Amino acid sequence: MFPSGLIQLPLRIKEQRPLIHNMTNVVVTNFTANGLLALGASPVMAYAKEEVADMARVAQAVVLNLGTLSSELVEAAVIAGRSANDHGVPVFLDPVGAGATAFRTEAALRILREVRVSLVRGNAAEVAHLIGETGAIKGVDAGEAGEAAPADLAARAAHRLGTLVAITGQEDVITDGTRGYLIRGGHPMLTQVTGTGCLLTSVIAAFGAVESDLLSAGAAALAYYGEAAVRAYERTGIEGPGSFQIAFLDALSGMDRHPLEEGTITALLESAGRGFVQ
Structure with missing residues (x-):
């Protein structure tokens, strides 16, 4: 059963205003900053290798996003991640476009080798x-991976990578490899606004910054994000992605308590190594 006490997490974010150090991509920087501000967190974007260690040390969470990738970013990300590790700050990795090029895949794997990542x-x-x-993968917004069930794929990845794994799509899954949650909700309009996936990783980081149970915090963040999308669409209807984007930021800001609808979050249990069951 999902911990119902976590319905207060959005309010805790607003009260504590955690500092989220984002090393994100140039396409989504503004949207990510405004999304975190709407949620109640304090975003900072710092990329220079000369300062990222200091910034990561004082943050409550660090987000490493590989959307617009460069060798310099990878070097700085490793420095920031190691500093976060040294000071007990959780690190969240968004491996944008992994598999699209060898460089992207190796960059993500290097970070996973050299940094203790809390969640992918x-x-x-x-x-x-x-x-x-x-x-199969198209551009940096990849589709489904063959016929593998997302929950089982996430569990295998969690075991092999030694970290929590969240796979997002029509339904979202988050797991530590043994326990997990399936999250239903959201809205297809999210796919019409660039950066919603990148912002989601930072929102998960904000929830994790105020709750040490990162598995439950991640599930709560996924459900909250999906509900914000539903509310945004209900306000804007068919007006289009521009109006939806603004309404979505408003929805992120407007829910102090977590809208835990019955059936939104389902606990998954591993069945004797044969995959997850609900």
């Missing part, structure tokens, strides 16, 4: 490529 969030194809499983 990606779509099915990105996660599959991180553990060497083939899957």
Whole structure:
């Protein structure tokens, strides 16, 4: 059963205003900053290798996003991640486009080798490529990874990578490899606004910054994000992605308590190594 006490997490974010150090991509920087501000967190974007260690040390969470990738970013990300590790700050990795090029895949794997990552969030194809499983991928917004069930793929990845794994798509899954949650909700309009996946990783980080149970915090963040999308669409209807984007930021800001609808979050249990069951 999902811990109902976590319905207060959005209010705790607003009260504590955790500092989230984002090393994100140039396409989504503004949207990510405004999304975190709407949620109640304090975003900072710092990339220079000369300062990222200091910034990560004082943050409550660090997000490493590989969307617009460069060798310099990878070097700085490793420095920031190690500093976060040294000071007990959780690190969240968004391996955008893993599998699209060898450089992207190796960059994500290097970070996973050299930094203790608390959680990886990606779509099915990105996660599959991180553990060497083939899957189709288009650009940096990958689709499904073959026929693998997302919950079982996430569990395999969690075991192999030694971290929590969240796979997002039509339904979202988060797991530590043994326990997990299936999250239903959200809205297809999220796919019409660039950066919603990247912002989601930072929102998960904000929830994790105020709750030490990162598995439950991640599930709560996924459900909250999906509900915000539903409320945004209900306000804007068919007006289009521009109006939806603004309404979505408003929805992130407007829910002080977590809208835990019955059936939104389902606990998954591993069945004797044969995969997850509900």
